[in-house]
Amino acid sequence: MLKKFIKNIYNNWHKRWTKRYLKKFDEFNSIFKNNNTITLSTAVPGVYKCVLSNTSDKKLNTKLIEIGFIPGVKLRVIKNTGKKGFIILKIKGSKIALSNKITDKILVKGKS
Secondary structure, eight states: OHHHHHHHHHHHHHHHHHHHHHHHHHHHHHHHHHHHEEEGOOOOOOEEEEEEEHHHHHHHHHHHHHTOOOTEEEEEEEEEETTTTTEEEEEETTTEEEEHHHHHHHEEOOOO
């Protein structure tokens, strides 16, 4: 009986989890199809090309260039934790975690 109860809880959790992530991927695909460039904060795990930084803050721009966010460079999103979280990505062989405030200002394009 306990095994059945645990299995039932797991199945319910798994259905909710997959439904939530499928919704997230569907939203991403619709955004990506309508516009070739997206912000890094809305990206799901995968490989992208850095397009540009759309901020006028010179200090942030220089930091991003020092990290390696140069137009045309390939980057891989490893994990995106959501709107109030952070993004872990790999760029030029280094793993970096950035807040969503910063990644809202970086535009990327899907690798073609």
